[in-house]
Amino acid sequence: MPNNKEKVCIIGAGPAGLSCAMYLEKKGYTDYKIYEKLNKVGGKCWSPKMKVKHNGVEEERSFETGAIMGAITYHAVSEMEEFGGYYHKGPDFKEGEPNMRREFRKLDGTIDHPFEPKVNFSFKKTFGLLKLKKQMKKLNHLMQTKYYGYDCYGHIGVAKGEYFGISKGVDGYCGATKENSFPNYVKGTNPNLKDLALPFSEFCKINGVEEVQRIWIAPFTSFGYGFFDEIPAALVMKYLDVTTALEFVNMKLWTWQDGTQQIYVHVNEKLKHPAILETEVVKVERPEGKVLVTTRGKDGKEKTEEFDKLIVTTPLDYFINYADATKEEKELFSKIIHERYCDYIATFDEGKSPVISGYMVENMVPERLGHAMVYYNRWQCLGNDCPATVYALANHTGTPDVDFDVVMKTMDEDMKKVGFPIKEKHYAQEVYYCPHVSSEDYQNGWYDRLEALQGTKNTYYAGEIISFGDMEDTCAASKDIVGRFF
Ligand SMILES: Cc1cc2nc3c(=O)[nH]c(=O)nc-3n(C[C@H](O)[C@H](O)[C@H](O)COP(=O)(O)OP(=O)(O)OC[C@H]3O[C@@H](n4cnc5c(N)ncnc54)[C@H](O)[C@@H]3O)c2cc1C
Numbered sequence: 001m002p003n004n005k006e007k008v009c010i011i012g013a014g015p016a017g018l019s020c021a022m023y024l025e026k027k028g029y030t031d032y033k034i035y036e037k038l039n040k041v042g043g044k045c046w047s048p049k050m051k052v053k054h055n056g057v058e059e060e061r062s063f064e065t066g067a068i069m070g071a072i073t074y075h076a077v078s079e080m081e082e083f084g085g086y087y088h089k090g091p092d093f094k095e096g097e098p099n100m101r102r103e104f105r106k107l108d109g110t111i112d113h114p115f116e117p118k119v120n121f122s123f124k125k126t127f128g129l130l131k132l133k134k135q136m137k138k139l140n141h142l143m144q145t146k147y148y149g150y151d152c153y154g155h156i157g158v159a160k161g162e163y164f165g166i167s168k169g170v171d172g173y174c175g176a177t178k179e180n181s182f183p184n185y186v187k188g189t190n191p192n193l194k195d196l197a198l199p200f201s202e203f204c205k206i207n208g209v210e211e212v213q214r215i216w217i218a219p220f221t222s223f224g225y226g227f228f229d230e231i232p233a234a235l236v237m238k239y240l241d242v243t244t245a246l247e248f249v250n251m252k253l254w255t256w257q258d259g260t261q262q263i264y265v266h267v268n269e270k271l272k273h274p275a276i277l278e279t280e281v282v283k284v285e286r287p288e289g290k291v292l293v294t295t296r297g298k299d300g301k302e303k304t305e306e307f308d309k310l311i312v313t314t315p316l317d318y319f320i321n322y323a324d325a326t327k328e329e330k331e332l333f334s335k336i337i338h339e340r341y342c343d344y345i346a347t348f349d350e351g352k353s354p355v356i357s358g359y360m361v362e363n364m365v366p367e368r369l370g371h372a373m374v375y376y377n378r379w380q381c382l383g384n385d386c387p388a389t390v391y392a393l394a395n396h397t398g399t400p401d402v403d404f405d406v407v408m409k410t411m412d413e414d415m416k417k418v419g420f421p422i423k424e425k426h427y428a429q430e431v432y433y434c435p436h437v438s439s440e441d442y443q444n445g446w447y448d449r450l451e452a453l454q455g456t457k458n459t460y461y462a463g464e465i466i467s468f469g470d471m472e473d474t475c476a477a478s479k480d481i482v483g484r485f486f
Pocket residue numbers: 011012013014015016017035036037038041042043044045065066067068069070223279280281282313314315341343431433463464468469470471472474
């Protein structure tokens with residue numbers, strides 16, 4: 001029986017940690033602490049304000065270094081919005097709101113129209129688009145039939161041909177109401193689901209839908225989630241399930257006026273115990289029945305406290321370095337791979353900034369590692385003087401990593417070549433991104449071993465690794481973990 005009098009420690013105040021606290025409160029837990037090493041909440045949802053000129057007048061606007069968008073399938077994020085009282089804009093944007101428009105730009109600077117049959121008409125293009133449409137329909141059908149059960153959050157049982165979790169469908173609240181947030185789970189057997197352990201490119205091949213990668217690549221690879229020859233199909237399809245992928249195609253997306261970080265700032269303000277900032281968890285010891293957590297505050301002093309339970313929402317491959325990790329934890333968590341996603345917000349030479357976001361599809365291949373894959377224009381009303389965020393990946397399995405400094409320089413050169421010379425870079429960063437395991441480890445039941453570990457030594461694992469590295473999957477993972485174990 002859950003005991004909501006227990007004292008719980010949560011490591012990390014990103015979307016995962018704060019949603020864990022919210023769901024704990026919904027279950028009546030009041031004795032919890034969230035430790036955050038930085039001086040801000042939101043983790044990779046970081047929305048700094050910058051001074052810009054609008055109609056000749058200086059004003060402050062929010063920009064994004066991390067998460068930007070959501071979609072109709074963002075159910076757990078909706079619960080966070082409701083809790084914090086801060087809501088998204090879109091999918092239909094009004095004047096003065098951030099926008100989600102985008103174009104496709106070739107490396108010679110010209111604009112491409114890969115999905116518009118009438119622009120630059122050719123029979124080859126028309127034939128290609130017809131093939132793509134047919135394969136999209138086929139994939140949609142396969143996911144509803146052959147791969148039934150694929151679209152619940154998390155990976156429990158998939159390697160064994162089973163599914164278990166909270167359903168992600170459009171009506172995916174699965175019975176959750178304002179009064180009772182904890183939904184019914186879906187559960188079943190489907191041996192075909194084992195195919196989802198394959199790299200996405202292979203999964204498409206065995207199903208005769210290779211063309212669909214043209215659609216999936218922009219919101220996947222350019223968003224830093226890796227390349228299709230290395231990432232298990234389960235990760236691709238759980239994040240970009242058919243409904244969500246079509247929302248991207250049809251530009252039916254959400255974004256937040258003051259940035260995604262504000263979702264979490266608002267939630268944090270409403271929590272009974274807001275996150276304790278600038279306090280890093282540096283040691284975890286778990287003698288029989290207890291959890292001892294040592295933190296280091298901004299004064300550099302260390303303090304050890306006793307808890308009943310621990311929720312780790314931070315990278316598990318780092319957790320084993322500061323915790324009394326068991327043999328199984330060490331073995332399992334050292335298999336985690338993460339992407340090295342790099343970005344910066346740029347200001348451009350006067351009148352030379354992009355006026356719409358752009359995908360550079362030619363750079364979304366491992367051979368072009370470290371090159372700019374996408375740039376994000378947030379404020380249409382600022383015209384060609386709007387700062388933009390530029391993004392690149394620095395790693396791919398089987399290709400040497402690219403150094404951060406080289407990535408930065410390469411992105412500058414790319415942007416100049418396509419017509420957007422960078423004046424200054426702001427907030428340049430490389431992030432630990434999209435933790436996952438290889439197809440082989442997936443196939444060998446890595447996620448089921450993780451599930452079996454939940455609760456041992458009073459420790460629970462949440463965050464990006466559970467399902468996928470986006471806001472919705474991480475918040476839904478918190479709902480799942482708190483829902484089942486607390
Ligand atoms: C460039 C970029 C674009 C993105 N775009 C989108 C998007 O459009 N839509 C979307 O849904 N998602 C997007 N994401 C992904 C999304 O931001 C992440 O999936 C989400 O933030 C993960 O939440 P988390 O809480 O699991 O981890 P994090 O956000 O990484 O938070 C973890 C927190 O733990 C803290 N921490 C770590 N170690 C310790 C320790 N030892 N002690 C105390 N605190 C610690 C960290 O400082 C951090 O604040 C994007 C991310 C990036 C970087």
